[in-house]
Amino acid sequence: AVLAGQIDIRGLGAITAMGISDDGRTVAIGVSNGQTGSLFVANPGIQPRLAASLQHPVAIAFLHNSSDAIVADDSQNAIYYVSAGQVYGVASAADGVAAPVAVAVSNDNQRVFAANSQSRSVMTIALSGEAAAPVYCNCALTGMYPTSTDSVFRLTDFTGSPILLFDANRATPRITYVPVSGSQF
Numbered sequence: 001a002v003l004a005g006q007i008d009i010r011g012l013g014a015i016t017a018m019g020i021s022d023d024g025r026t027v028a029i030g031v032s033n034g035q036t037g038s039l040f041v042a043n044p045g046i047q048p049r050l051a052a053s054l055q056h057p058v059a060i061a062f063l064h065n066s067s068d069a070i071v072a073d074d075s076q077n078a079i080y081y082v083s084a085g086q087v088y089g090v091a092s093a094a095d096g097v098a099a100p101v102a103v104a105v106s107n108d109n110q111r112v113f114a115a116n117s118q119s120r121s122v123m124t125i126a127l128s129g130e131a132a133a134p135v136y137c138n139c140a141l142t143g144m145y146p147t148s149t150d151s152v153f154r155l156t157d158f159t160g161s162p163i164l165l166f167d168a169n170r171a172t173p174r175i176t177y178v179p180v181s182g183s184q185f
Contacts, residue, residue: 005044012040012048019060019069026067028082030057032075039071041085052080052087057101061107061144071113072100079103079123079125085130095131096123106151113168115141115155117137122155122166124173139164139174 003026009015016032016037030039036055042048046078053107055075062069063179067069068083077093079100090112091097099118105111112125120141137155144166145154151168155175 003130006008007042007044007046007048009042009048009113014037016072017057017060019062021062021067022065026062026069028060028062028069030054030060033177037082038139039080039082039087040087049085051082053157054080059100061103061105061112063105064108068071069150070103070105071115072097072103074117075101079112081112081127090127091123091125091131094152095125096121096134101141104144104146104153108150111151111168113144113153113166115144115166117141122173122175124168132173135173135175137164 011124039051041050058074059072071080077097079091098116102115104113123134124132155164
C-alpha cells in the first residue's frame, strides 16, 4: 500500500459510509445526522464536493477499476449509481429495497448486489436498473464481504454459528450455509 494523498473531511458531518476506489484516487463519503444527509466525492488535494443530498447513506461500493460507485440509503430504501459527479437512482422500495445494510459489485461491473435487513434478503440489480427476484434468508445480514470467487459474498459475521454465503455465480442465485468447525447444524 502506498499513500495516494490526503483529504480533509473536517466539517462534513457524522460519517455513515465511506468507499475508496481501487486506485485510491477517489473517495465517496456519506454523512448524516439521522434526518438529513449528503454524499460527497473527493480526490486527494481537492476539497470534497457535494454529489447529492441523501437522507442516510449506509453503504458505498466502487465499481472495479473505476471512479463510479454504488450507494445505499437505508432511510430512503434506495440504491444509487454515482458517475462523474452525477447520481442516478438504480433501485427503490418499489423494486424490493428494504433497509439496505450493504452493497457489492460483480467483477464485470454489470450487477449490483444489495443486502436488505428489513426483508432479510439479497437482491441482484442490473446496472440498467432491472432488479431480479430477491433471495431470502432467515438471518441477520451484517454485510456483503467479498470472497476470492466472483459474485460470492459472506453475509454474516463469524459468531460460532454457520456462516451464510450469497452465491450469484449460478443461473439462480442462492444462499448457502457453511458450518463452522465443531458447530452443530
